[in-house]
Amino acid sequence: MKNAVINFKKYRYLLKELINKDIKLKYRRSYLGLLWTLLEPLLTMIVLTFVFSGLFGRGDESYPIYILTGRLLYTFFSTATKASMKSIRSNAGMIKKVYVPKYIYPFASTLSNYVIFLLSLIVLIVVSLVLNVMPTLYIFNAIFPLILILILSLGVGMILSTLAVFFRDLEYLWSVFLMFIMYTSAIFYQVEKLKIAGKEWIFNINPLYNIIVNFRNAIFGRPMDKYALIYSTCFSFGSLIIGMFIFYKNQDKFILHI
């Protein structure tokens, strides 16, 4: 344990460099650069509002914010876990040549996406002010879902990055599974408005949905949902512990498969 801390300190700078690299290269060749982080969620929000407002958001002026909160969190979760999953393979060149603690790679992938995600929250702030959804004291509760989604993504990312080394086709399976998560995360509809008697459990077991619920509560000035908080906390830390465990158990075998 003590060795792990010393080792982490030594490679802290590498972690920073890798995060920097991901962010820099992502926007290097686009004309608008980092501005895309803001434009992209804004544009999808407009499209989704246009398409779904007649169906789900009738008469609700804050509907775009409802969509935006769900979409921002979901997009972070999906891009971060996908990037982590590929991180060991895409850094195979380094891993085969030099010793580096391997968890650095999925960590850097998740954290670089987290930085981009935090930047994109600016859009949420602006849209909220424009649509006159003013922050209340409950806004400080947003810190909980924001931390939980990072823990969850790190944990799931470690599980996926380990498995993806041994099974290449996991990428396709995970995309399908992500679609399932997206549709059960209530991004553009409200669970209460749907007639889905008997199927609520699907939402209750989806950790991402439970995180989004509390994020929305914080934005719209409502107290936190206790069940959602406890469930998503347990799930996120659980996934991180499991992720670390299977990663450490298997990391010495990675090099034989990449």
Next chain:
Amino acid sequence: MSKSMVKVENVGMRFNLMENKVDDLKDYIIKALRRELRYQEFWALRDISFELKKGERIGILGLNGAGKSTLLKVVAGVLKPSEGTIKTTGVIAPLLELGAGFDKQYTGAENIYLYGAVLGYSREFLDSKFQEIVDFSELKDFINVPVKNYSSGMRARLGFSIATIVDPDILILDEVLSVGDAKFRKKSEKKITSMFDKGVTVLFVSHSLEQVKRLCDKAIILDNGRIVASGSIEDVSLVYEEMTE
């Protein structure tokens, strides 16, 4: 009495080779159901023991597939041995396939920081050595060009310059003294020999017996993952010459 820098004890490295490589879930499940998952054990290294004291330079000889590179990777910490232990002291500079860890979209300058971080250097250290690295690599203005546009020789030169900027205690060399043009080769060999004078411990793999004779004072010969001869360079090179006859 000088300090032991590298101590390799009874090291073995086992690979499980699957008869037909399975690396996706679909194949795995189908093969598992048909009970076709057969593994073949393969020992790339077996019962390897040797010790290096400070300033000793060992050449590792052997034919292709004898386990030379595997042994270097095990000492560098890239591979974890299946059995046995390895103890190393101090800073290791691994020079294995130079420039293979670069990011191709990054410029040379950015790669100095990235690759330096991979090798465990700090930002301040790289800042202070940046110019020296650029000068040694002789890349000049190319340092601001993405590495994907480099020739393989330029890439190797930059890799060599970054990896040798520290004063390592242990230097691991895998066929790297054949990088770049004749001029750079001379320069890099000079740099390596100047490290010898500082008392660096060296593990050197090369197919050129002449080069090993010039740079090393000890040698071992590997054959099918086992040590078949070890001792002073003079004795071992005679055995090796017989082997390669």
